[in-house]
Amino acid sequence: MSFNMRRFGEVTLIEVAGQLIVGNRQELKRMILAEVEAGTRRFVVDFALTGYIDSSGLGILVSLSKKIREVGGRLRLASLNEDLRTLFELTKLDTLFEICSSREEALAE
Amino acid sequence: MSVSHPPGVHEPGILVLEVPGDLAAIEGVVDHVVEHCAPARLDRRRLLFNFRVGLTEAISNAILYGNAGDPDRRVLLELRAVPGEVRVRVSDQGGGFDPESVPDPRLPENLTLPDGRGVFLMRELMDEVRFNRAGNTVTLILREPGPAGAKIPEAVISTLEDFRTQLGLTLVAWTLAGERRVRVFPGGKVGGADAPEDPRPGSDAHGIAGTRRFRVPVGAGLAVEVEVAGHAAESPVARVLAAAVERSASLAREANRNRAALEAALEANRHIRLDMARERLSREMELAHDLQMKLLPPIPRLARVDAAARVVPAKSVGGDFYQVIQLSGGRVGVMIGDVSGHGFPAALIMALVMSAAAIYAEQGAAPAKVLEYVDRAIGDELESTEMYLSLCYCMLSPGFPDIAYANAGHPHAFVIGAGGEHRRLPATDPPMGIGAAPYGQSRIRWKPGEDLLLLFTDGLSDTLARTRRMSGEQQVLKTVEENRQRPSGEILGRLFELCDRATPSIPSDDRTAIVLRTR
Structure with a gap:
């Protein structure tokens, strides 16, 4: 399980390969905060390769999105499969996040 | 685990x-x-x-x-x-x-x-x-959901049955749970295996536009969809039927709640038995613990080598280990490792590593090769248990002015010089289980009779980290440097005294250190 980071112009995309859960959420947080520190403002977290997310994983996304907004940045979530999307809908977090159906859409202006 | x-x-x-x-x-x-x-x-x-x-x-x-x-x-x-x-x-x-x-x-x-x-x-x-x-x-x-574990209340089925017989209606009902749609009525038994799945996909709206079906929630995440021949979804018959189904489902839920209260009482009884299981597990942990201690071999008495090593085990079984191996030609191999997990699997990994490493080391294999062989021996086990380990193996040869070593992610490996200065043996690879063969190998300058080799694990330095301004590692290094003229056993003694003072209780992680010098 890993987080793969790629840069597309000004956008930093992080691919969650495996799970985003209590055991590894801090790693994602550190990764994104380091990027924020370095001046990146536009982020996409891509879930195309993700198995599942737990409440801690959702929580870390909530606090990251808050952090990114505070510095005037933007966080988009991409490629959620049906199960993952349901997770966001159940918790009503779909109203909090900008959710894009594809990576291309998320990377677009 | x-x-x-x-x-x-x-x-x-x-x-x-x-x-x-x-x-x-x-x-x-x-x-x-x-x-x-x-x-x-x-x-x-x-x-x-x-x-x-x-x-x-x-x-x-x-x-x-x-x-x-x-x-x-x-x-x-x-x-x-x-x-x-x-x-x-x-x-x-x-x-x-x-x-x-x-x-x-x-x-x-x-x-x-x-x-x-x-x-x-x-x-x-x-x-x-x-x-x-x-x-x-x-x-x-x-x-x-569906045949094997149908949880549609019996009461709902009998309500449907009443409507069918008493009002002479022709009706069909399906359960909907997640994506699955299973016909439950009419059926030989509740959700019987003979009830075919409906080939027609349902629509998403509550009233189900364009069909005569209507949907009634009968529990968390479970609904029944009903179709009455000749009656539209909004017709009085359909509405009365929907209300009846809903009412019977809610009565069934209430009955379930009462049953839950009864089960809670049974649960209390179970708990007593659970405590007994816990007791047994804790006994097993003790046994595994003894195993770890027995696996650690005594330091061999070697000519021209002054070495001391100690593991202070944690309460549960940890995965620290060390080995000092006598090699041919007066050479000596020194190994330290720390398995990421605890419990039996960690002890198992530790045992496998120690035996594999000893076999290859005793044949005089170069450090990188020893790590490669170990990896080959336990790689599958590490992968299946998702564990990893740091492993550092040093080979000292008499008359050679340096130590050959391979270090898979072990953070604390040092040579302390006569003047008290220390040099780190940097990792040549990531920890085993994360990295993979081939392993790198490196050399570090070594003055027999003067230099001191010091290897220790996180458990030792972490204990100290909480106590003073210096990092745990700095405190360990300082203590060894101050006592570097003493025999290895005494140096080790000072080191563990320091830790005991810092945390007198049984540590939560193993503490391990090896000190060695050659003459």
Whole structure:
């Protein structure tokens, strides 16, 4: 399980390969905060390769999105499969996040 | 992770295990449990998603909130998978909590909070979630919707039957759970295997536009869809039928609640037996502990070598080990390792590494080769258990002005010079289990009679880290440097005294150190 980071112009995309859960959420947080520190403002977290997310994983996304907004940045979530999307809908977090159906859409202006 | 089966129980679908208090280990535990769910023959997708998320929540709650992060408190997990149903019970050793006190995370004021969704998700994703009265045991149940585990109340079926016979209606009913649609009426028995699945996809609206079907919720995540021949969904007959179905379902739920109260009493009884299981597990931990100590060989008495090593084990079985190996031609091999996990699997990895390493080291293999052989011997085991280990192997040859070494991610390896200055043996590779062969090898300058080789594990320096301004590693180095003229045994003694003063209680991680000089 890993987080793969790629840069597309000004956008930093992080691919969650495996799970985003209590055991590894801090790693994602550190990764994104380091990027924020370095001046990146536009982020996409891509879930195309993700198995599942737990409440801690959702929580870390909530606090990251808050952090990114505070510095005037933007966080988009991409490629959620049906199960993952349901997770966001159940918790009503779909109203909090900008959710894009594809990576291309998320990377677009 | 410590896995054990109750005595005499080796049935498929039954699993009892103690979960380590390590959040990073949860994913591995969850996958291990999922492997034992095969007898339930549940929908793979729900098992891999709903069940894995629900179980992750239950375990992390137990570790983080139940046991308040205390790694010495245990989390016990019991699984029972039978056809059509998986039931897993997770118990912690905390004071419990009131699940009803958890606020709804969907409320606007809670929506931006990072926490508080765990219990909610469990309830949404599992078919049933029960807490014991004390609030420190949760039972998660996932069932097969449809034939195998149909949970449509009998009362609903008899209501449908009444309408069919007394009003002479022709009607068909299906259950809807998730994506599955199973015909439940008419059927030989409730959700009988002979009830075919409906080939026609349902529409999404409540009133189901364009058909005569209407949908009635009959429980959490479960609805019945009914079609009455000759009567539209909005017709009085359909409405009366819908109301009757809903009423019978709600009566059935109430009856279930009463039954739940009865089951809570039975649960208390079970708890007594659970305590006995805990007792046994703790005894097993002690035995594994003895095993670890027995595996560590004594330091051989070698000509021209002054060496001392010690492991102070943690309360539960850790995975620290060392070896000093006499090689041909007066050479000597020194190894230190730290396995990431605890419990039996960590002790097992440790035993495998030590025996594999000794075999190849004794043949005089170069350090990088020794690591490569070890990796080959245990790579699969590491992968399947998702563990990793740091391993540093040094080879000292008489008359050679340097040490050859390979270091797979071991953080604390040093040469201390006569003047008290220290030089680190940097890692040549990531820890084994993360990195892979071929392994790198390096050399570091060595003055026999003057220099001191010092290897130690995190457990030693972490103990000290909390006490003073200097980092734990700096404190270890300082102590060794100040005492560098003394025999190795004394240096070691000073080091462990320092740790004992810092934390007199039994440590939560193994503390290991080796000091060695050649003459």
